[in-house]
Amino acid sequence: MAKVPVQFTLNGSEKAEFIESGTTLLHALRDKIGDTSPKGGCHQGTCGACSVIIDGELKLCCLTLAETCNGADIRTTAGLAQGGVLHPLQRAFLDAFATQCGFCTPGMIMAAKVLLDRTPNPSREDVVEALSGNICRCTGYEPIIQAVLLAARANSQNAA
Amino acid sequence: MELRKDYFADVRKDGLNEIGQPRPRLDSPGHVTGQTAYFADRNFPGLLHLKMVRSPHHHARIRSIDTSEAEKHPGVVRVLTAKDVPHNVYTILILIQIGPEDETVLADGKVRWKGEAVVAVLAETERAAQEAAARVKVDYEVLPAVFDMDEALKPGAPIVNEYHGRNYYLYDSGECRKVRFGDVETGFGEADHILEQSYQSSPIEHAPTETTGCVVAPEGNDRFTCYTNTQAMFFTLDNTSIILQMPGSKLHFVGGTVGGGFGGKVDVIVEPIAILAAKLTGRPVSFIYSREEEMQISSPRAAEKVVIKDGVMKDGRIVARKVTGYTDAGAYSRHSPYGAQKGAAHYPGPYTIPNVWIDTYCVYTNRTPSSAMRGFGVTIGDFALEVQMDKLARLIGMDPLEFRFINAYRDGDMKAHRQPTEGAALIECMQEAARAANWPVAEKYMTMSSYRKGA
Amino acid sequence: MSLALQTFSTVKDANAALQVSGTLYLGGGTLVIRAANEGDVSVSNLIRVTEPSLSAISVSNGKARLGASVTMAAIARQPELAPLAPAARAVGGPAIRNMATVGGNLFAPAPYGDFAVALLALDASVATEDGETPMEAFLAGRDAGRAIVTAVEFSLPRAESFRFLKVSRVKPKGISVLSIAALLQRTADGTVTSARIALGCMADRPMRAKAAEKALLGHKLTAEEIAPALSAASDGIAPITDPIASAWYRGQVLPVHLGRLLLS
Ligand SMILES: Cc1cc2nc3c(=O)[nH]c(=O)nc-3n(C[C@H](O)[C@H](O)[C@H](O)COP(=O)(O)OP(=O)(O)OC[C@H]3O[C@@H](n4cnc5c(N)ncnc54)[C@H](O)[C@@H]3O)c2cc1C
Ligand code: FES
Ligand code: FES
Numbered sequence: 001m002a003k004v005p006v007q008f009t010l011n012g013s014e015k016a017e018f019i020e021s022g023t024t025l026l027h028a029l030r031d032k033i034g035d036t037s038p039k040g041g042c043h044q045g046t047c048g049a050c051s052v053i054i055d056g057e058l059k060l061c062c063l064t065l066a067e068t069c070n071g072a073d074i075r076t077t078a079g080l081a082q083g084g085v086l087h088p089l090q091r092a093f094l095d096a097f098a099t100q101c102g103f104c105t106p107g108m109i110m111a112a113k114v115l116l117d118r119t120p121n122p123s124r125e126d127v128v129e130a131l132s133g134n135i136c137r138c139t140g141y142e143p144i145i146q147a148v149l150l151a152a153r154a155n156s157q158n159a160a
Numbered sequence: 161m162e163l164r165k166d167y168f169a170d171v172r173k174d175g176l177n178e179i180g181q182p183r184p185r186l187d188s189p190g191h192v193t194g195q196t197a198y199f200a201d202r203n204f205p206g207l208l209h210l211k212m213v214r215s216p217h218h219h220a221r222i223r224s225i226d227t228s229e230a231e232k233h234p235g236v237v238r239v240l241t242a243k244d245v246p247h248n249v250y251t252i253l254i255l256i257q258i259g260p261e262d263e264t265v266l267a268d269g270k271v272r273w274k275g276e277a278v279v280a281v282l283a284e285t286e287r288a289a290q291e292a293a294a295r296v297k298v299d300y301e302v303l304p305a306v307f308d309m310d311e312a313l314k315p316g317a318p319i320v321n322e323y324h325g326r327n328y329y330l331y332d333s334g335e336c337r338k339v340r341f342g343d344v345e346t347g348f349g350e351a352d353h354i355l356e357q358s359y360q361s362s363p364i365e366h367a368p369t370e371t372t373g374c375v376v377a378p379e380g381n382d383r384f385t386c387y388t389n390t391q392a393m394f395f396t397l398d399n400t401s402i403i404l405q406m407p408g409s410k411l412h413f414v415g416g417t418v419g420g421g422f423g424g425k426v427d428v429i430v431e432p433i434a435i436l437a438a439k440l441t442g443r444p445v446s447f448i449y450s451r452e453e454e455m456q457i458s459s460p461r462a463a464e465k466v467v468i469k470d471g472v473m474k475d476g477r478i479v480a481r482k483v484t485g486y487t488d489a490g491a492y493s494r495h496s497p498y499g500a501q502k503g504a505a506h507y508p509g510p511y512t513i514p515n516v517w518i519d520t521y522c523v524y525t526n527r528t529p530s531s532a533m534r535g536f537g538v539t540i541g542d543f544a545l546e547v548q549m550d551k552l553a554r555l556i557g558m559d560p561l562e563f564r565f566i567n568a569y570r571d572g573d574m575k576a577h578r579q580p581t582e583g584a585a586l587i588e589c590m591q592e593a594a595r596a597a598n599w600p601v602a603e604k605y606m607t608m609s610s611y612r613k614g615a
Numbered sequence: 616m617s618l619a620l621q622t623f624s625t626v627k628d629a630n631a632a633l634q635v636s637g638t639l640y641l642g643g644g645t646l647v648i649r650a651a652n653e654g655d656v657s658v659s660n661l662i663r664v665t666e667p668s669l670s671a672i673s674v675s676n677g678k679a680r681l682g683a684s685v686t687m688a689a690i691a692r693q694p695e696l697a698p699l700a701p702a703a704r705a706v707g708g709p710a711i712r713n714m715a716t717v718g719g720n721l722f723a724p725a726p727y728g729d730f731a732v733a734l735l736a737l738d739a740s741v742a743t744e745d746g747e748t749p750m751e752a753f754l755a756g757r758d759a760g761r762a763i764v765t766a767v768e769f770s771l772p773r774a775e776s777f778r779f780l781k782v783s784r785v786k787p788k789g790i791s792v793l794s795i796a797a798l799l800q801r802t803a804d805g806t807v808t809s810a811r812i813a814l815g816c817m818a819d820r821p822m823r824a825k826a827a828e829k830a831l832l833g834h835k836l837t838a839e840e841i842a843p844a845l846s847a848a849s850d851g852i853a854p855i856t857d858p859i860a861s862a863w864y865r866g867q868v869l870p871v872h873l874g875r876l877l878l879s
Contacts, residue, residue, distance in 0.1 A: 036197075039369075042371075044653065063644050287617050
């Protein structure tokens with residue numbers, strides 16, 4: 001099997017690995033690099049549990065080949081807390097009881113993050129739309145929607 | 161959240177410290193930081209991947225299995241068939257003496273549902289395992305199949321499962337679970353109206369976000385650690401011990417956070433074969449369902465059919481209720497004999513009825529084996545019962561909620577199962593529901609009480 | 616054989632490599648990688664091209680040209696392509712839209728191909744190294760062609776003349792029960808002078824509702840006057856059956872939704 005070099009930054013730190021050509025970014029992150037925060041719920045693009053942010057855009061790493069990410073800036077939920085301090089979204093997911101089994105949570109937080117990065121004061125519809133590629137089988141979504149709105153409010157209060 | 165403390169105020173101690181208080185969930189910090197360890201968040205050097213070759217037929221005899229090409233395929237380490245499994249025919253409820261053993265870990269001579277496991281392929285990569293699985297040749301003789309419970313119970317229907325020899329589970333009470341209370345025929349004779357209706361449901365998949373799976377690591381000294389997302393840890397350990405004929409002390413099961421189960425992860429399906437594979441290869445093994453397998457292969461909630469015949473008086477009293485319930489187990493028992501029995505224990509619902517007759521059957525068909533899911537044996541029954549209650553109320557021109565107040569069970573009432581009712585709260589729930597929904601209900605019902613004081 | 620990816624900087628070189636059997640072009644990968652993940656072992660070589668022109672969007676003189684690697688998200692956020700935004704936004708969820716390309720959508724089998732439905736109504740032309748092919752002919756021959764699509768080109772419709780509707784069971788994002796795109800030119804009093812209507816899920820790939828198009832000519836968009844077009848909408852359809860809906864259901868609801876789109 002042909003090994004190819006891949007090099008990218010993951011949550012701000014340089015990663016360089018030799019991986020088998022054709023390996024998905026999901027496998028590369030989880031099995032090679034050891035960031036297991038992206039989850040494999042379907043490997044079909046339907047559940048969103050593997051959502052990560054690549055160069056500022058929400059992507060599904062189960063459908064992305066790792067070798068197409070050379071030079072990319074990759075962000076995952078594992079890298080969100082800074083110096084042990086939770087990101088406002090993480091805080092809001094705790095406070096709004098937006099997690100049950102937690103399997104969808106890292107993907108949900110990634111999808112919510114790209115939304116808030118571009119739309120700091122989203123409407124409820126904006127949130128629903130932003131999370132529409134992510135499936136949660138436990139919560140019924142409402143607490144997750146509320147958590148994202150809560151994080152947005154917390155952000156705007158901090159900014160004020 | 162609002163606590164309505166006026167209900168049962170005189171029969172309840174009120175020193176509640178936790179109830180009604182928001183408390184942070186203990187597991188959430190792990191979830192929001194991506195640190196929670198699910199079974200698949202572990203990696204082992206030399207991990208092998210298990211892929212299952214599955215039956216494309218609903219019912220077929222296996223004439224032959226040829227694994228030679230698969231074994232030669234690059235990356236393949238081992239191919240397993242029925243003869244490799246020490247105790248291949250099992251049933252999970254045997255742990256509580258509910259037999260007979262009726263299911264194969266890997267098909268032996270016959271497949272009884274589309275998707276049944278036939279051959280397990282172990283390879284260095286998932287891709288190699290998939291390629292090799294496509295090279296396994298199974299020669300099938302397709303047999304007539306039956307998918308409908310009514311058809312399966314007809315004389316001359318194809319026999320689904322020879323270990324039962326008939327298309328229903330034989331309880332110690334006979335062909336079904338039975339409850340007899342009073343005399344329903346007399347009750348129907350006295351009734352002003354009789355309503356008989358049939359209700360049916362389809363199988364329902366739990367669709368957890370994390371698929372079923374396990375990762376097994378051999379520990380040397382013949383001991384195996386199995387990281388699994390089972391919802392039934394010791395159940396699985398004990399059944400694995402039987403299937404692999406291996407003392408439980410050799411098996412170390414590690415659970416943890418499950419990425420959604422809803423009852424769909426209580427069957428003993430992935431662990432025994434993965435541990436066997438680890439034992440025979442000496443390598444760590446991962447067996448994780450694809451999304452398609454989760455949807456098509458893992459047990460769903462059973463399809464059910466419920467036939468309810470009620471005798472009702474013009475004044476709203478139900479005087480007789482006869483329920484016949486059918487639970488579609490699919491090809492194998494798993495938890496369904498228990499599910500059907502739960503139905504018998506649940507009918508006639510939370511109502512006091514003087515004459516009751518209940519029969520519940522566990523039926524075999526060539527469908528995907530069904531099993532546990534949130535209130536199995538009860539939820540579909542409740543759907544049927546409550547739709548029936550609405551129809552009865554309409555039949556006699558009564559408000560559906562008032563009709564339920566008249567029939568609601570209360571403390572001290574004798575249930576059809578000959579247990580006096582204790583701790584009933586249906587009346588109070590309905591009173592609160594009526595208030596919350598602004599549903600007008602006559603005052604006499606709003607002052608009723610489950611424990612009959614002054615009523 | 617495992618899966619391997621080769622990257623080329625020019626379409627020309629990639630086209631040559633694509634002739635090897637078991638080789639497939641990789642766009643955004645939302646269908647290709649999914650199939651590989653699900654155990655499709657028929658493909659072992661993937662090819663991609665990094666030529667920047669494939670990701671370019673250009674709009675000039677009322678014409679739009681979209682490179683084959685342009686994503687649905689890029690289309691949806693491009694102000695000049697506003698009339699097409701609803702069709703681009705109809706594809707998948709936000710992450711899928713960041714990956715799904717125009718090129719891939721042209722090949723996506725029903726129930727997918729929502730954006731291609733819009734392109735068919737717009738009478739787009741599909742560019743390869745060998746030249747340009749009208750959308751309808753391209754779709755008919757897409758299974759046989761092995762050349763890399765480089766771009767699609769079409770006249771930008773005026774917003775009021777172009778309508779798009781996707782019907783799905785799950786909101787806001789779901790797989791199509793059907794999709795419809797219509798390009799309608801009308802006189803000042805509202806009489807239809809030309810019509811192109813494209814349907815998704817009414818065959819294994821987007822198709823035109825030619826009988827309905829004809830039945831609209833010379834009519835106004837009122838409930839009475841569109842009735843003949845609605846009855847003609849089912850002409851020649853062979854809807855797909857999948858877990859979302861049966862062919863029968865799709866056929867039954869097509870006139871209903873076409874009616875809603877025309878009257879909206
Ligand atoms: C969860 C999910 C939801 C989806 N929802 C929708 C939806 O709502 N609507 C919809 O229309 N689609 C949907 N899709 C399907 C798919 O994402 C889109 O059709 C998308 O546009 C395909 O583009 P791609 O670049 O990802 O294609 P790829 O997967 O890269 O390729 C698909 C096919 O097209 C060929 N191909 C791609 N680009 C070219 C080219 N330039 N030249 C020649 N051949 C090419 C490939 O070889 C392959 O055969 C969905 C997919 C997923 C996984
Ligand atoms: S694992 Fe990638 S979308 Fe489900
Ligand atoms: S919390 Fe379980 S899937 Fe969302």
